[in-house]
Amino acid sequence: MAGGRVYRSNTSADAGSNNLSVLLQSRWVPSSSEPLDTLFIPGSSPSPFLGTRSMVSFEGVDRRRSYFRTFDGEEKVEEDMEEYLHRSEKKRRLTVDQVQFLEKSFEAENKLEPDRKVQLAKDLGLQSRQVAIWFQNRRARWKTKQLEKDYDSMQASYNSLKADYDNLVKETDKLKEEVVQLTDKLLLEGKEKGEPELPDAKTSSQELPSEAAEGEESKVVPVVSAKSDYTEGVHSSVLLEGAGSTYPFEPDQSDLSQDEEDNLSKGLLHLPSCVFPKLQDIDYSDPPAGSCNFGFPLDDHAFWSWAY
């Protein structure tokens, strides 16, 4: 035996016959296109599926060896016969009825217990191995389809998320624009009233948040407005001053480590650079280089190459 699987040489026993004539009937395709049908021995099984065009294959037979090892070891004859039979071997498709029957059975249970296999084989007039193979192939097809479905649903989900994200980006841009206009307006009014310039005034229209230090892994952000609130045990909205502008931030205290809490109470909070991605820094056309993926479980390039 060349392979790892040891096939039993009980070839046609499953189909209810076990002799040379049946082997020849099933394999021998001399000239007619349908020799099997004409040579099939009727009445060997009560199954309504018997007598079909189904190929009666040599279950368990290693094709590189003799099909006829039981016949007194006449190796020469065996080799000749094998060559002849092998040359004329044809695959037969299952009939529509057989396939329907198998499909129904597969729908009920896609795994095949030995008893069920034997019963199906009996009912269909097939060899149990044929039934097993059919189930195996069917499972493979099912798996492929399932993968396609999963892919489609993931893609739909991704598209939807991306649309949401794009909308958020637009909205944010709009709000930023609004902030710029309002700040300018405020400055103008202040000047007209002769008020001194606000300390942050310069950061308004010309210098919006994002011009902070680039490429830092984390930033030490001084927490100004929140300090008093926090020390009084009220964890209200924290205004983070960074890069000349302010971000509203609502840290969840339960998520803070002791270090972070310490820093927070000191007025300093370490923020990984991904916590507040600067919008203009996000490249939608390329996979993000860093580890921050805004909620997407993106471990590697594979997802992005898939997604784009």
Add this chain to the structure above:
DNA sequence: TTGTGTTTTATTGCCTCC
């Protein structure tokens, strides 16, 4: 009719489980 792409049936080798 023929070339080509797809589907179906079957084999092989490897792996896991009992």
Add this chain to the structure above:
DNA sequence: GGAGGCAATAAAACACAA
């Protein structure tokens, strides 16, 4: 160690356009 599952693959059967 045998049985059975799966992935990869071969090859026959089939569908279909040119």
